[in-house]
Each structure stands twice: as structure tokens, then as C-alpha cells.
Amino acid sequence: MSKTFNRRDFLKRSAVVAAGALPLSTIEIAFGKNNPQNFTFAYISDSHITHIKGNKFVRNWDRGLIRAVAETNLMDPKPDFVFYGGDIAQLGKPEEIDHGLEILSGLSPKVHYVMGEHDYYVDLGEYWRKQLGPDHYSFDHKGVHFVVLNSILTHEKWMHKKWPSGMDRMKQMARLDNPNGQPFMVGDAQRKWLKNDLAKVSKDTPVVVFSHSPIQKIYKGWNFWTDDAEQVQALLKPFNKVTVIYGHVHQIQYNQIGNISFHSAMATAWPWPYPKTYVQKASYMPKLTVEMNRADPFFERDATGWQFINMDTGNVDMHYVLPENQNRVVAFDKKAGHPVDRDFQDSAKRIPPQKHF
Numbered sequence: 001m002s003k004t005f006n007r008r009d010f011l012k013r014s015a016v017v018a019a020g021a022l023p024l025s026t027i028e029i030a031f032g033k034n035n036p037q038n039f040t041f042a043y044i045s046d047s048h049i050t051h052i053k054g055n056k057f058v059r060n061w062d063r064g065l066i067r068a069v070a071e072t073n074l075m076d077p078k079p080d081f082v083f084y085g086g087d088i089a090q091l092g093k094p095e096e097i098d099h100g101l102e103i104l105s106g107l108s109p110k111v112h113y114v115m116g117e118h119d120y121y122v123d124l125g126e127y128w129r130k131q132l133g134p135d136h137y138s139f140d141h142k143g144v145h146f147v148v149l150n151s152i153l154t155h156e157k158w159m160h161k162k163w164p165s166g167m168d169r170m171k172q173m174a175r176l177d178n179p180n181g182q183p184f185m186v187g188d189a190q191r192k193w194l195k196n197d198l199a200k201v202s203k204d205t206p207v208v209v210f211s212h213s214p215i216q217k218i219y220k221g222w223n224f225w226t227d228d229a230e231q232v233q234a235l236l237k238p239f240n241k242v243t244v245i246y247g248h249v250h251q252i253q254y255n256q257i258g259n260i261s262f263h264s265a266m267a268t269a270w271p272w273p274y275p276k277t278y279v280q281k282a283s284y285m286p287k288l289t290v291e292m293n294r295a296d297p298f299f300e301r302d303a304t305g306w307q308f309i310n311m312d313t314g315n316v317d318m319h320y321v322l323p324e325n326q327n328r329v330v331a332f333d334k335k336a337g338h339p340v341d342r343d344f345q346d347s348a349k350r351i352p353p354q355k356h357f
């Protein structure tokens, strides 16, 4: 990037852009003040474009994505690229993927894509791959190694033998708390590919992994889960600075496992509530601070949100901007050795649900 900027400038500009509730993320990777290597990228995820019939689509989900595209094009500094975190479609229909890509084609920067389960299970990703290419790949950008994984695969047997049609299979995977569903996984072949890919990367290069499901085990009933997470984590272990950024969960999550920081991005479509199980576990998940403030089904952007991410130390600081709510920062805390919700980690500071009327 020819233009240099520092974090203060970036925050100032972001504050202007963030005047509304913007369903996208920008990510700043900075190598030091005014370093020409500094760059940003934007992150948009989980649009769930839903086909009704003919040329009719569910309007709210369209609007979330349209707004994200518009805001991304207005960003200053301009992001070097955009990352799309998966689930373009709701039921993987070609109409949905095409309509989503048509909206995304309005973006001026290049877009990198990850596969979501809603893009995959109707035809095992055939149409998505035809339009977008491989579902796992890596690239280097200004000193950072980026890896994209397809983390929503599952057992061959379940995929191929059990269901009368692809749409039946898709609908099983689209449900929560479904005993007929299956856990997601990266799988043997992709892990082998990842091992070879990482063999070329020096251990002090910052590594950023994009996946759709979290490469950690959070809540199996909702598939906030990747079954071979530990095996993928083991491949990432030798690197000094590793961050996994994922979509799928439609809510704020963060965690630290060994050397790996985990952060979720929010959806442009709808938020999921926090599963009850969270409160039974000691974890670094948010303390249900805002309960996603999503109790209001009549507020279409309720608890969807926008975030930008600083990586100037090689660790991620995630800045969430939530509509009708207080902003939050989840940042790596050196002393604690894991990400901390700066203002709300302490449960005494929880924000009660808020009203929009």
C-alpha cells in the first residue's frame, strides 16, 4: 500500500465510517507506526441470501449484504482485499449463490472466499466451486501468511448414503440441535495439505487462518464445533503468532488455546443467541454481557454488527461496533495470555438488554 497511516488516523477514519451499524469488519495489520507494510482488509460474513421464488429473495438478508458492500467501498484507508467468511446462501441454491455474488461484485477490492455449510450441503460445494474456485488455499500478503480452510466437511458415509436428495441433506445441516446432523471437520486430506503448506513458512511469520466453523470445540449441538480441531491446532502450534478468524456463529466469541487466538466475526444476516451451555463452562467467552441484545425480532439489524481488527503486535484486537449498544473491544492481554473483553469481562459490568422503542 502506498499510503501510510497510523492507528490513531485509522481509528479516526473508522469512527466516521462506523457512525451506523455496519455489518462488516476491517482488519488492520500494522508492522509499526507509519510502516509502509501496514495494511487493512475488510471482513464480511454469513449473508444467508434466501431465495423465495422467481426473482424474489428475503429482503432483510439482501440488505445486510448490500450495506456491507457499500460501506466497504467507502472505507478510508481502502482495504487491500475483502474476506468473505462463508454462508453466502441459505440452502446452497444456485439462485442464492448467484444473487449473493452479484451483490458482492459491487466491491472494488479483490474478494477471497471461504465455504460455509449453507453453501455446501445441497450439492457438496459443486456450484460454489464452479463460481469461486478451490475451497482451500493460501496466499501471502505483505509479510503475513493467510490460510483458507474448508472446515465444514463431515463423514463421507453421512454425506453420500443417507439422504434421498441433496436438499434433504442440506436441510439437516441447516438445523440447530438436530440429532440427525453431523459434526464438521477439516478432514485428513486438507490437514495433509495444510501441513505441506505451512512447511514453507518461517515460524516467526504471522499466520492468519480463515475458517467457517471455529477450529475449536465450543458447542456441539449447534455445530459451533470442528471435530478435528485439535489436529489442526497441532499443525499451527510451531508458529509464534497465530490467529484463527471464523464466521458461522453469528455472535461475538473469543478464546485462546496455546499460541492460537480465536476470534469470530459477526453476520450480516441475523445473530444467534449464546447457547446455554456457555454459562456452564469456564471459558473466555463473553459473559453474556449484551446477550447479543437480540430479543427484539422487529429490529432487523439487532445484534448484527461491524468490527475492525488491529494486528499491530501480531495478535488481534477486535473492535466490535454494535447497533443501539455500547461498542466493545476484545483484545489480546499479554499478562493474561488470552483475549479479554476490555470493558465487560467482569460480569459485574454486564449490560442489561436494551430496548429500541
Ligand SMILES: [Fe+2]
Pocket: 046, 048, 086, 087, 116, 248, 249, 250, 267
Ligand atoms: Fe451462517
Ligand SMILES: [Fe+2]
Pocket: 087, 116, 117, 118, 212, 247, 248, 249
Ligand atoms: Fe454456517
